[in-house]
Amino acid sequence: MFTGIVREMGEILTKHQSSSGANFEVSVGDLLSELNLGDSISVNGVCLTVAEKKTQSIHLEATPETLKLTNLGECSEGDQVNLELPARLADFLGGHLVQGHVDGTGKVLLITKEGNSQIFQVSAPEEVLRYSTLKGSITVNGVSLTISALNPNSFEVTIIPHTLEFTNFQNLRVGDVVNLESDVISKYVASHLNQ
Numbered sequence: 001m002f003t004g005i006v007r008e009m010g011e012i013l014t015k016h017q018s019s020s021g022a023n024f025e026v027s028v029g030d031l032l033s034e035l036n037l038g039d040s041i042s043v044n045g046v047c048l049t050v051a052e053k054k055t056q057s058i059h060l061e062a063t064p065e066t067l068k069l070t071n072l073g074e075c076s077e078g079d080q081v082n083l084e085l086p087a088r089l090a091d092f093l094g095g096h097l098v099q100g101h102v103d104g105t106g107k108v109l110l111i112t113k114e115g116n117s118q119i120f121q122v123s124a125p126e127e128v129l130r131y132s133t134l135k136g137s138i139t140v141n142g143v144s145l146t147i148s149a150l151n152p153n154s155f156e157v158t159i160i161p162h163t164l165e166f167t168n169f170q171n172l173r174v175g176d177v178v179n180l181e182s183d184v185i186s187k188y189v190a191s192h193l194n195q
Contacts, residue, residue, distance in 0.1 A: 002042045004095035004137075004144020006082040006167045007031055010043075013057055015077050022067055023051075024060045026081060032056065034085055040100070042084040044168070045142030045179040046070050047100025070102045071141075071177040080168045082142040095144025096137040102179045103128050106140075108172050109154055116161055120172070123154045124180055131182035139181040143167050 010026040017023075026043065028035065035041065035058060039050045046066060052059035067073035075081065087093070106128070110121040122140065124132070132138060134150050140157060149156035159169050172178070 001087050002047070002084050002098040002100055002142070003087050003091070003093055004045075004098040004139050004142065005084065006143055007084050009080045009166070009168055010057075010083050012075055012077050012079045012081060015075065017067070017073070019064065021064055022062045022072065024062070024072075024075075025054075025057050026060060026083075027057045028083065031083060031085060032058070040086050042082070042086075042098070042100045042142045044071060044075075044081045045098070045100065045139050045181055046072060046102055069104070070179050071105055074177055080171055082167050084142055096139075097184050098139050098142070098144060098181060099184055100142075101181065103131075103182050104180050105177050106154070106180050108174050108176045108178065111172070111174060114158070118159045118164060118169075119148070119156055120159060120169070121149075121151075121154055121156045122178060122180070128180045128182050129153070129155070131186035133183075133186065136186065137183045139179075141168060141172075141178050143169070 008029050010028050014025040040047050048060045050058050051061050062072050104125040106122040106124040112119045136147050145157040147155050148158045164170050
């Protein structure tokens with residue numbers, strides 16, 4: 001379980017992808033001292049397992065299903081990814097409850113400046129939008145955000161300067177694919193109401 005508060009960005013140093021999956025080497029800074037072999041880590045909102053730990057990087061593996069359902073299949077060497085360690089029970093919950101189980105991907109449709117912030121309009125599949133609520137939570141590339149507008153096929157989030165500086169939102173352009181995870185509480189409520 002994560003909170004959607006990105007701790008740092010890493011860079012994809014190497015990527016080897018085939019029909020059987022992919023292996024990534026990702027640079028890690030201060031978080032490295034807190035990671036051990038077998039630990040979970042959120043990479044662009046995807047919960048992955050540390051398969052190997054080096055002096056300044058970690059190796060991660062992704063299954064074909066993960067590559068199909070997330071933007072990790074499209075990532076290339078040199079790309080920056082958002083990193084977050086799992087929440088501890090005693091941690092301050094700064095974002096919202098995030099599972100690291102991506103529900104689908106969307107595309108950045110529009111980026112507009114508003115004061116000191118930027119508004120991102122992102123397309124989303126129905127399986128994400130059905131659990132989305134105005135002023136509710138959504139995770140985009142592992143970042144916990146508040147939905148500032150809802151449209152029939154998309155939503156908007158407002159990115160403040162701090163988030164822009166410390167996440168890979170700074171590199172996103174119109175047309176880029178992002179990972180989306182709906183609010184887990186909305187999913188559980190809907191699931192129980194539909195029984």
